[in-house]
Amino acid sequence: MVEHGHGDPKHRGAVIRAGEGESGGYAIDDPGLPPHRPRLADEDPKAAKRSERQVFVMFLLSIIGTVIFFVGYFTIELSEDLHMLRLQNTLLGVGVAFAMLGIGLGVVHWAKTLMPDHEMVEDRKPLRKEAERAEAEKIVGDVLEESGIKRRPLIRNTLIGAMVLAPLPGVLVLRDLDQSDDFGVERLRHSLWDEGVRLVRDPTGTPIRAADLTVGSAMHVVPENLRDVPGHGDRLSEKAKAVVLLMRMNPQDFETVSRGREDWTYDGIIACSKVCTHVGCPVALYERHTHHLLCPCHQSTFDAANEFKVVFGPAGRPLPQLPITVDDEGYLVARSDFTEPVGPTYWERGEK
Template structure:
């Protein structure tokens, strides 16, 4: 017959019918008591404690320095010239400043918790939770004890340096928003003209290989740039020009096209070309659905009907995508008839 003793660390005996013997089974509760407390060096040596405190607030002030450096780097390494060297330096030095700011806060907080905060073990008995006045009083007492054990209210250098580091850590992010502010009185003028001009061949993005009308099959969608753009270097403004000139080329049955009278010669044998720059906030519109002839902007789900002048059929975009007038040259290559006849990109930039 099986026998067992109390559950506080003693063995239990259980009956095993197949052997007819009683065997000892270890108690799963055994060994859960807390190990003896080991004092840290900072608890035993005041000089070590003071050194740990100095290390912590030094890390927090180092975080402040990293945040300030990120702001300085934003100003002394501008990217307005558009060169890749400037962009690399801007990203590198701002990133180093932000990384130093956040890393120093993290290391300082961890060192604080391990070396300075209270290292006593506590056992919290479970009890029924009820909404009563004594519960609120108990919560206040817990915060008071936590403040005393952490030294948050007593160690002013750590507390103040932490506040300074946290406050400074958001400054680089706020500064970077400066790059989103309008740089010109009328940004729409910058988008009114692109690299497209009469005779510019439509070429594959990014290879720059010209496209023949015979290459464009029904239902296909080609990502297109001006042939001349492929020859530009980054230092010559490749990215800026490409951002304005990107086009999506689509072919569909001629009878499915609904064209305004003044735009009937803007397409060629069912082939149409529209700007890829969404008229909401400028995201690239590149998701084409062949059966419905709809273009989807992945950023905010604006949808445009390619078969009907790229009119907006859903979402926050305020106007159709600008259409690029096209034709073919003597060699059968698709070419632009002119530049876009309206500014590309977000509609709100047109409000002056």
């Protein structure tokens, strides 16, 4: 006769479940925290001093990075020389990278080698108001004391210098986006497009014949008179407002044609602003089967078959459509400028 439970690990004692041990506790006791292992800097003052110098060098590297940014920003002027433009971009990028990286690496190295690393468990206390203020201040003081920031002026001073200088490149870049007094919806209402202005490929400037476009094709185009704008900065500013996405569909695929827009397309060729009406990112992804345009920044989706209306995403209004036709030579030209401001909708809030 086979004894009941023979072969069953639960009844043979091979498995001990929680609460069934000899002491009535758990099968495996909480091992607790492992013993603290002191670091080299904890026992050797020379090692601690060496780590302090290393943190100083990293914070100093951040300051040097900010200086490199300033050199590129203030000493190199924008010009048509691509070599100087690339040099400036390199200095700006490298400077900002080192400014941020130096602070990050310095703080991490400081925490790993000099700040206390012992583990502790503290129960969360119930929240009180004024009664806990003094204790909170004491905790902050203890944190500052443990960080060693009071005892290590070399690290403290370079950290303060790096943190003061590091945000300045961002301030300068934001300030330099546009220094004009009339920046607003009126500047975005008008572009280089006008009656008879040819659509040309970017960057070659080649004009586009309607007969050369196949159904399903899409391309990035700019106005032909863009090359007549003097000054590299002004040219970029005008290009940002006038850039257009051109595509060709079957004429029967248009689902919506509003009154007054009957002649805004030519034989299935349609054009719209590439500047997303959400925050101004470039709309560039065209799906020929659904006729949808996607903005890669926040996934706003526009329907070219329905006058570029928003079908998904945070954009607040359709992409402005550019009225187009062909000239006597068969080249695509604009009928007029955009009939509404291009770009983000928030520029129109002042008019509401």
